[in-house]
Amino acid sequence: MIKANDPKLKSWLPIDPSSDFPIQNLPFGIFKREGKLPRAGVAIGDCVIDLAEAALAGYMKELNVNLQIFENDYLNPVMGMGKEKCRMLRQIVSDMMNADNPELRDRPDLQKKIIHKCADVQLQMPVRIGDYTDFYSSIDHATNVGTMFRDPANALLPNWKHLPVGYHGRSSSICISGHSFYRPKGQIKAADAPLPSFGPTKALDFELELGFIIGRPSIMGDSITTEAADDYIFGMALFNDWSARDIQTWEYVPLGPFLAKNFASTLSPWIVTLDALEPFRTEGYKQDPPVLPYLQYTGNKNLDIPLEVSILGKDSKEETIVSRSNYKYMYWTMEQQLAHHTVNGCNINIGDLMASGTISGPEPSSFGSMLELTWRGTKPLKLKDGAERKFIEDGDTVIIRGHAERNGVRIGFGECKATVLPAK
Amino acid sequence: MIKANDPKLKSWLPIDPSSDFPIQNLPFGIFKREGKLPRAGVAIGDCVIDLAEAALAGYMKELNVNLQIFENDYLNPVMGMGKEKCRMLRQIVSDMMNADNPELRDRPDLQKKIIHKCADVQLQMPVRIGDYTDFYSSIDHATNVGTMFRDPANALLPNWKHLPVGYHGRSSSICISGHSFYRPKGQIKAADAPLPSFGPTKALDFELELGFIIGRPSIMGDSITTEAADDYIFGMALFNDWSARDIQTWEYVPLGPFLAKNFASTLSPWIVTLDALEPFRTEGYKQDPPVLPYLQYTGNKNLDIPLEVSILGKDSKEETIVSRSNYKYMYWTMEQQLAHHTVNGCNINIGDLMASGTISGPEPSSFGSMLELTWRGTKPLKLKDGAERKFIEDGDTVIIRGHAERNGVRIGFGECKATVLPAK
Numbered sequence: 001m002i003k004a005n006d007p008k009l010k011s012w013l014p015i016d017p018s019s020d021f022p023i024q025n026l027p028f029g030i031f032k033r034e035g036k037l038p039r040a041g042v043a044i045g046d047c048v049i050d051l052a053e054a055a056l057a058g059y060m061k062e063l064n065v066n067l068q069i070f071e072n073d074y075l076n077p078v079m080g081m082g083k084e085k086c087r088m089l090r091q092i093v094s095d096m097m098n099a100d101n102p103e104l105r106d107r108p109d110l111q112k113k114i115i116h117k118c119a120d121v122q123l124q125m126p127v128r129i130g131d132y133t134d135f136y137s138s139i140d141h142a143t144n145v146g147t148m149f150r151d152p153a154n155a156l157l158p159n160w161k162h163l164p165v166g167y168h169g170r171s172s173s174i175c176i177s178g179h180s181f182y183r184p185k186g187q188i189k190a191a192d193a194p195l196p197s198f199g200p201t202k203a204l205d206f207e208l209e210l211g212f213i214i215g216r217p218s219i220m221g222d223s224i225t226t227e228a229a230d231d232y233i234f235g236m237a238l239f240n241d242w243s244a245r246d247i248q249t250w251e252y253v254p255l256g257p258f259l260a261k262n263f264a265s266t267l268s269p270w271i272v273t274l275d276a277l278e279p280f281r282t283e284g285y286k287q288d289p290p291v292l293p294y295l296q297y298t299g300n301k302n303l304d305i306p307l308e309v310s311i312l313g314k315d316s317k318e319e320t321i322v323s324r325s326n327y328k329y330m331y332w333t334m335e336q337q338l339a340h341h342t343v344n345g346c347n348i349n350i351g352d353l354m355a356s357g358t359i360s361g362p363e364p365s366s367f368g369s370m371l372e373l374t375w376r377g378t379k380p381l382k383l384k385d386g387a388e389r390k391f392i393e394d395g396d397t398v399i400i401r402g403h404a405e406r407n408g409v410r411i412g413f414g415e416c417k418a419t420v421l422p423a424k
Numbered sequence: 425m426i427k428a429n430d431p432k433l434k435s436w437l438p439i440d441p442s443s444d445f446p447i448q449n450l451p452f453g454i455f456k457r458e459g460k461l462p463r464a465g466v467a468i469g470d471c472v473i474d475l476a477e478a479a480l481a482g483y484m485k486e487l488n489v490n491l492q493i494f495e496n497d498y499l500n501p502v503m504g505m506g507k508e509k510c511r512m513l514r515q516i517v518s519d520m521m522n523a524d525n526p527e528l529r530d531r532p533d534l535q536k537k538i539i540h541k542c543a544d545v546q547l548q549m550p551v552r553i554g555d556y557t558d559f560y561s562s563i564d565h566a567t568n569v570g571t572m573f574r575d576p577a578n579a580l581l582p583n584w585k586h587l588p589v590g591y592h593g594r595s596s597s598i599c600i601s602g603h604s605f606y607r608p609k610g611q612i613k614a615a616d617a618p619l620p621s622f623g624p625t626k627a628l629d630f631e632l633e634l635g636f637i638i639g640r641p642s643i644m645g646d647s648i649t650t651e652a653a654d655d656y657i658f659g660m661a662l663f664n665d666w667s668a669r670d671i672q673t674w675e676y677v678p679l680g681p682f683l684a685k686n687f688a689s690t691l692s693p694w695i696v697t698l699d700a701l702e703p704f705r706t707e708g709y710k711q712d713p714p715v716l717p718y719l720q721y722t723g724n725k726n727l728d729i730p731l732e733v734s735i736l737g738k739d740s741k742e743e744t745i746v747s748r749s750n751y752k753y754m755y756w757t758m759e760q761q762l763a764h765h766t767v768n769g770c771n772i773n774i775g776d777l778m779a780s781g782t783i784s785g786p787e788p789s790s791f792g793s794m795l796e797l798t799w800r801g802t803k804p805l806k807l808k809d810g811a812e813r814k815f816i817e818d819g820d821t822v823i824i825r826g827h828a829e830r831n832g833v834r835i836g837f838g839e840c841k842a843t844v845l846p847a848k
Contacts, residue, residue, distance in 0.1 A: 131596050136679060157677055162620050163611050167679035168592040168686065172555050172771050173644055182645040184768035187587055187716065196586050198716050220597055220688065221606040221848055247768070253581055255560060255591035256680025262592065263768040264644065292611065292622050344608035344671070344687040345848065347596050424645055424769065 002087075002275050004094040007407040011097040012105035013115070015045035020403050020412020023097050026090050027235065027270035027413075028075055031121040038124050040070045040078050042093050043270050043414070046118050049093055051078075053114045059092055074128040075271065076351045079215040079234045086215065086234065087275060123269035125176045126237070127213055130349040132174060132265075133341060134209075134241055134357055135166040137332035139285065141360035144372045149249075161289060164332035164340050166357075169241070170262035174353070177238075177268050177416045183394060183423040184263035186247040200423035201244035203377070204392040208309050208368030208400055210327050210413075211239040211355035212334050213271055220347040226297035229335035230274060232348065238268035238307075238400045238416035239355045245371055245391070267353070268400070268416035276411050280304045280404040285331045294343050301333040307359060307402035309368070314395025316385040322373060325359050325366040327402075394422040426511075426699050428518040431831040435521040436529035437539070439469035444827050444836020447521050450514050451659065451694035451837075452499055455545040462548050464494045464502050466517050467694050467838070470542050473517055475502075477538045483516055498552040499695065500775045503639040503658045510639065510658065511699060547693035549600045550661070551637055554773040556598060556689075557765060558633075558665055558781055559590040561756035563709065565784035568796045573673075585713060588756035588764050590781075593665070594686035598777070601662075601692050601840045607818060607847040608687035610671040624847035625668035627801070628816040632733050632792030632824055633663040634751050634837075635779035636758050637695055644771040650721035653759035654698060656772065662692035662731075662824045662840035663779045669795055669815070691777070692824070692840035700835050704728045704828040709755045718767050725757040731783060731826035733792070738819025740809040746797060749783050749790040751826075818846040 004026065011023040021027065021043040031048050032038045041048040052070040054060065060067060063085055069077035079086065096104050096114075104110055136142055139156070142165075146155030159165065175181070183204060189196035215234025218224055224232055241261060248260030281300040290296075305327040310319040337354060358368040367373045370391050374380055377390035392398060397419040403412030428450065435447040445451065445467040455472050456462045465472040476494040478484065484491060487509055493501035503510065520528050520538075528534055560566055563580070566589075570579030583589065599605070607628060613620035639658025642648055648656055665685060672684030705724040714720075729751040734743040756764075761778060782792040791797045794815050798804055801814035816822060821843040827836030 131594055159611075159613075159620075159674055159677070162613075163675060165675070165679055166682050168594055168682065170555055170592055170770060172773050172776070173769075175644075182769050185647075186768045187583075189583075189586075195713070196583070196716070198718060220599075223609075223848075244768070250583055251587060251589070252678070252680075253583070254676070254680070255589055256676075256678070258590050258592065259764070259768045259770065262770045289619070292620070294622060340683070344610045344668070344683045345597075345606050346594060346683065346686045349596050352596070424647075 002278060004091050005276065005279055007409045009094065010099040011044060012099045013045055013047060013097055019045050020410065020414050021045055022409060023094060024409045025272060025276050025411045026093050027272040027276065028078065029126045029270045030073065030075060030124045032124055033116065033121050037071060038073045040072065040075055044097055048116050048118055048121055050114050050116060054096065057110055057114060059096060063088060074351065075126050076128050079350050083215065083231055090273060090275060123176060126269055126271050127351045129171045129174055129353045130351050132169045132171045132353045133166050134169045134355045135164050135332065135337050136357040137164050137330050137337065138357055138359050139331040140329060140362050141358040141368060141372065144360060144367065148376050162291065164337045166337065166341065167256045173262055174265045174267055177266055179266065180419040180421050181264040182421045184244050184247065185423050186244060186259050187250055188246040189250045196250060201246055203245035204420060205243045205245050205370045206309060206392065206398045207241040207243055207358040208307060208323060208325055209239040209241050209355045209357060209359060210236055210305065211267065211353050212236045214348050214350055214352040217349050218342060218347050221345040222342065223345065224338050224342045226295065226335040226339045229338040232338060233274050233334060235271040235273040236277065237271050238402055238413045240266040240398065240400055240416055240418065241355060242266065266416050266418040268413050270414050272411065272413055277303055277404065279406055280411065282328055284333050287331065294339055295336050297333065297335055301335050302328050302330065304328045305402055305404045307400065310399045311383060311389065312397040312399065313383045313385060313387050314393060315387070316383060318384050319399065320383040322381055323366060323368055325361050325368050327359060329359060329361040330356060392420055394420055396420050426702060428515050429700065429703055431833045433518065434523040435468060436523045437469055437471060437521055443469050444834065444838050445469055446833060447518060448833045449696060449700050449835045450517050451696040451700065452502065453550045453694045454497065454499060454548045456548055457540065457545050461495060462497050464496065464499055468521055472540050472542055472545055474538050474540060478520065481534055481538060483520060487512060498775065499550050500552050503774050507639065507655055514697060514699060547600060550693055550695050551775045553595045553598055553777045554775050556593045556595045556777045557590050558593045558779045559588050559756065559761050560781040561588050561754050561761065562781055562783050562792070563755040564753060564786050565782040565792060565796065568784060568791065572800050586715065588761045590761065590765065591680045597686055598689045598691055601690055603690065604843040604845050605688040606845045608668050608671065609847050610668065610683050611674055612670040613674045620674060625670055627669035628844060629667045629669050629794045630733060630816065630822045631665040631667055631782040632731060632747060632749055633665050633779045633781060633783060634660055634729065635663040635691070635777050636660045638772050638774055638776040641773050642766060642771050645769040646766065647769065648762050648766045650719065650759040650763045653762040656762060657698050657758060659695040659697040660701065661695050662826055662837045664690040664822065664824055664840055664842065665779060666690070690840050690842040692837050694838050696835060696837055701727055701828065703830055704835065706752055708757050711755065718763055719760050721757065721759055725759050726752050726754065728752045729826055729828045731824065734823045735807060735813065736821040736823065737807045737809055737811050738817060739811070740807060742808050743823065744807040746805055747790060747792055749785050749792050751783060753783060753785040754780060816844055818844055820844050
């Protein structure tokens with residue numbers, strides 16, 4: 001077991017049992033305090049540990065790195081230390097916060113410098129994303145979409161079970177949780193209309209996803225095996241790949257989604273390390289037919305992470321949970337996605353984001369998009385205040401949350417939240 | 425007329441009449457000298473003007489900017505000065521090199537510092553590309569592909585004449601002209617095979633393209649009109665969007681090309697400013713049916729730029745020109761592409777690359793890919809040495825060149841060249 005994951009660990013910092021961020025989690029992010037430059041931090045309970053201040057106080061000596069990496073707009077240089085040092089860093093923070101360690105516990109003066117309340121800081125985009133790739137790896141999602149738009153008898157396309165289908169997305173419009181964005185406009189053509197028309201989307205949708213962040217680069221021409229893949233994955237975050245279904249329907253043949261998705265995406269602020277998620281590994285989806293050798297893997301490479309989506313309606317004070325899904329429903333693992341992505345020699349960089357695609361489970365209540373939940377708008381959802389939703393309306397806020405739990409330890413992701421403004 | 429474009433201008437530097445880089449061009453790039461850090465330069469004849477040294481010598485005073493922008497790995501901060509100052513900068517360089525101006529002409533000592541032979545420097549990636557988008561805007565190319573793979577009677581898909589179809593590509597594997605790359609491997613499924621197999625592509629192809637580089641950012645939620653678009657375009661470069669046709673055929677439905685294209689792309693090193701290309705503006709393709717208002721534009725927004733592709737066979741000492749095309753065959757203009765890309769509020773950043781898609785003309789000799797030139801391998805091309813090519817073979821070098829010419833002034837792009845290595 002990774003030492004910092006020990007369920008018996010307790011922090012001297014009071015942490016609510018319902019917190020996503022116990023001492024066994026310690027996810028990384030970037031925060032900013034009033035009048036200060038952004039810096040790297042670690043979440044614990046309702047606080048942020050200031051890694052730059054911790055470094056100043058001498059905690060980072062054994063890392064033997066340039067301490068300026070903690071005073072940066074993005075986590076990229078921290079991740080660039082490599083997996084081993086990132087693991088050491090998480091252990092250093094674990095030790096700092098350990099109830100049995102008096103060093104910081106008994107130094108309220110130092111605590112004031114190093115530990116800030118989350119409420120007093122502003123969280124920022126944690127990584128500088130180079131390239132962003134989105135996969136399409138949930139079999140229930142792909143089956144639902146294929147059933148609705150193509151042929152229920154042949155819902156999955158011939159390639160789907162042979163390779164993790166993916167496509168390149170737009171990095172520039174990926175925002176940190178808490179943002180708002182304008183309802184996108186675009187070309188829409190109703191099936192019975194002779195010509196397309198222009199206007200705001202009438203089918204704005206969320207997509208419940210988890211993404212992983214690359215922490216180690218590869219060289220053009222090299223391929224990463226499923227076995228080596230975990231060395232390249234720094235951690236994971238919640239992701240909402242906002243989609244305009246009507247724009248997508250008209251534009252996506254033959255080169256894939258473009259304006260239907262590149263207007264906005266939302267990323268949760270804390271990157272939960274793959275190490276912290278290790279206890280939640282579970283068996284992968286049984287793949288039949290067998291996959292080609294480069295996609296085969298051994299061990300439990302799936303992850304049991306329950307996820308949920310809530311809508312806070314524009315006129316409502318109460319959220320409604322509209323989906324309860326789980327990352328374990330994924331047909332393709334991250335390791336397979338990365339092996340496939342690089343099998344042709346495509347190089348990856350630190351900070352690249354690779355997202356799962358919509359995560360739907362087998363039950364209708366576990367579908368990961370409005371498209372599926374309302375079955376293309378034919379079965380509207382009821383919110384707690386009685387209002388109905390076919391798709392997402394102006395003023396609505398969509399919140400994705402997720403946490404894994406085992407042996408009394410809860411490893412969570414915080415929130416991935418955004419609000420839709422009326423079209424500009 | 426833009427002053428620096430005046431056909432009457434002569435430089436005191438001897439420039440071969442066949443050079444792509446007369447005093448009327450002055451494209452921007454990044455170069456590196458032995459033992460020095462990369463810096464910004466301008467091409468003229470067979471020389472590079474060192475902008476950092478020119479700044480040290482006092483030439484850049486009127487720009488009133490931090491002169492460190494010239495000592496950078498990328499042109500992004502130079503472009504970030506804005507269109508007006510970039511225009512001033514080009515004029516300053518034009519004045520420096522003007523035969524009538526004794527200032528630098530009569531100072532061989534200063535010339536030694538500021539002007540280097542191209543042969544003595546190494547050209548580098550000129551821009552830090554954030555997001556890369558590839559369009560599909562040549563009607564002859566789209567028609568050819570549709571005819572080969574779908575239905576000759578309905579070669580263009582219903583959306584094609586209503587919007588400039590585009591998709592997001594991979595930035596990480598875009599390389600500067602002169603590189604080599606390994607033949608990509610991947611999943612391939614022959615039409616008559618029951619299952620996919622794994623191996624090196626047997627259908628490696630080039631795509632003759634021109635790309636434009638974004639020089640001004642936009643804010644999420646904002647749209648750029650066709651009229652304002654030119655303010656956001658810094659300049660253009662040659663681009664080869666290498667493609668593996670057999671991998672593409674199997675993977676691209678429904679989300680578009682992925683591994684078939686992200687293994688390598690090639691960019692020419694000099695960014696020719698939109699200003700330098702202004703004299704070559706020509707009428708746009710007549711668009712029928714009429715496009716939606718946000719895609720309409722006035723004026724001559726097309727560009728008359730002859731382009732050609734050569735293959736230097738692995739065992740050959742002589743290049744064979746295999747395609748002669750022209751940018752003017754594009755159905756959609758850059759201004760329309762940019763207006764479409766941002767109509768949904770998608771934001772763009774300085775350094776983003778947007779490429780044309782394969783540029784084919786109406787004649788078979790003007791097709792911009794082997795796929796079209798050999799009609800899917802059914803009509804092999806003959807190289808000068810007698811060898812045949814259906815697609816690109818190991819050891820082959822593909823070179824794209826292009827220059828516009830009018831009133832005795834030749835505005836060219838240099839070379840966009842890469843060599844294919846055997847699969848790793």
